[in-house]
Amino acid sequence: MKKLKIAIVGTGSRGTFCFGQLFKKREDAEIVAFCDVNPVRAKAAAETLGISPNIYQTMEDMAEKETLDGVIITTPDCTHHKIAMKALNYGWNVLVDKPLATNVKDGKEVIETAKKSGLTIMIGFNLRHHGVLKRLKEIIDEGTLGKIFIAENREFYDGGRTYMSRWNRLYSVTGGLWIHKGSHDFDVFNWLLDFPKPVRVSSFAAVNVLTPENLPFEKEAGHEPGPSCNDCYYKEKCKDKFLLEDSDQPMWGKDAAAADGYLKNQCMYLSDKDTHDNGIAIVEYEGGIKVSHFECFIGARSDRTYTVVGDKAIADVSLHHRTITVTKRWTGEAITYTLPEETGGHGGADPSLVDAFCKVLRKEMEPNSTIEHGLLATAIGQAAEISRREHRMVEIEELFR
Ligand SMILES: NC(=O)c1ccc[n+]([C@@H]2O[C@H](COP(=O)([O-])OP(=O)(O)OC[C@H]3O[C@@H](n4cnc5c(N)ncnc54)[C@H](O)[C@@H]3O)[C@@H](O)[C@H]2O)c1
The missing domain is CATH 3.40.50.720 (NAD(P)-binding Rossmann-like Domain)
Known part of the structure; x- marks a missing residue:
């Protein structure tokens, strides 16, 4: 071959x-x-x-x-x-x-x-390639949940080190975290629900914790923290230190930074940022399906949980625990599926994504996540960004005029 x-x-x-x-x-x-x-x-x-x-x-x-x-x-x-x-x-x-x-x-x-x-x-x-979400999609497509009318997901990710220490924290680079991070989640809803048309979006989001007032140590006179964790006077005592190891130096150390000024581990409390460290977005689709997406980038937990409610049953999902519990309406009968661990990044999803791309290149299949799907997720994320900045509900149509 x-x-x-x-x-x-x-x-x-x-x-x-x-x-x-x-x-x-x-x-x-x-x-x-x-x-x-x-x-x-x-x-x-x-x-x-x-x-x-x-x-x-x-x-x-x-x-x-x-x-x-x-x-x-x-x-x-x-x-x-x-x-x-x-x-x-x-x-x-x-x-x-x-x-x-x-x-x-x-x-x-x-x-x-x-x-x-x-x-x-x-x-x-x-995430479309994640074993747990693929199983959830099958459960929905088989009709086990019935007609879906409301769903939510909650994302917990200790993401300060990722999002607030480097370019991700800047709206000018990402379009905001509702696009940068949320596009994953909005796409999962679109896909699980079989692409109903999103109509309007509302959101609330802010930086409430990762600010200079909330440094996780007492400052000493004459010693300013930062600018990066490796340079920081408080690096031993800071609970959120993100130190580059020797093995990181070739890609992220001083020589690489000298070429483009890219600092990977700026202090996540002091960095200038215009994105959010927590927020909630709500989307209404044609046909009245409502979904909410919660993002929290502070805390000790790392999980995406989902609740999908239909007129026959409810599914509760944890990607971290790799479980789906389906609870039937009226009888309350509950079945829990535990999906096997998979190797590879994002719970085994990344190798499967690469496999799919190779098959697409060989013309053995059509892409499952298309450019139109990409645009749809960006549109919902952009509407959520506008909503949170302008404190109003945003019609998706407005972005396509
Ligand atoms: N699907 C996922 O789960 C997932 C996870 C993480 C990141 N991402 C996405 O992957 C992308 C990269 O993220 P990352 O964390 O690897 O970032 P990164 O900063 O580690 O790497 C980006 C690289 O791009 C280079 N670069 C910048 N501008 C360039 C240009 N104009 N042309 C060529 N190279 C350029 C930089 O020098 C750097 O080496 C982002 O779009 C991010 O949203 C996706």
Whole structure:
């Protein structure tokens, strides 16, 4: 079998430790090229993986030299749409990690480019590949829950270190966490419910804990904390320290930072931020189905829980415990399914996503997470962002006018 030739654009955490690791293990594909604005990081990523792809700093240079079957885009969110359009214009199929784009306008441009190119774009909605959610989807599709009219999910993730220490904390880069993080969750609702049309969104969100007033230690006179955890005077006593280890230095240490000024572990309390550390968003779909999505990025718990209510039964789900409990209406009879552990990132979802992309490239299947699905999730996230900033309910239609 001819090996698929793959390039990764954006060789940071996700590009290297998810896609790099997974493609390296495959026999039917090889990573032939890395493209990253930071050549120090790209080289270090290749060395970390023990591979020797050609390394480029621009898509233009990569296009001059490479013939590719597929490109994986794992750069910061606001760059996705332009990089995706370039890749399509060069004749490459694309897997763009979520979100498709940080607003509807950019997402629509990518769709137009994709249509003209006749190529395929798949979105990295890996939760669709999670064993527990796949089983939940089967339970819903079999009709066990009956007609669904309300659902909720709650995401607990100790995400300060991820979201407030680097670019994710900035609205200008992500379009806000309702898009950056929430697009996963809004897409899961869309998919579980079989894509009813989302009509309107309301949300409330704020930074309530990860602020300078809430540093988890007493400051001493003459010693300011930060700027990064490794430099911080309080690094031994801080309960939220996020120290880079020696093994992180090649990709994230001073040499790599000298090339682009990227600090991975700024103090999450002191960093300037205009996204949220907790919030709730509510979506109403055509037909009156209501869903709520709760995000909490502070705390000791890491789980996504779901409750889906139909007129025949309720399903309660925990991704962390890998359980689904279906409780029947009237009888109260409850059945709990415990799904087996799976290896690989995001509870086994990442390897399955990569498998699906390889099958799409070989034309063995159509993409299950399409560019239109990517746009829909971005639209709901953008509506939630507008709602929380302008304190009003936002009609999805408004974004498409
Ligand atoms: N599906 C998931 O579960 C999941 C999980 C984590 C991250 N993500 C997504 O993956 C993407 C990458 O996140 P990350 O945590 O790996 O970020 P990261 O900061 O670790 O890596 C991003 C890399 O992109 C490079 N880069 C920046 N601008 C570029 C450009 N214009 N062209 C080429 N390279 C550029 C940076 O130098 C860096 O090496 C984001 O879009 C994020 O939303 C998805």
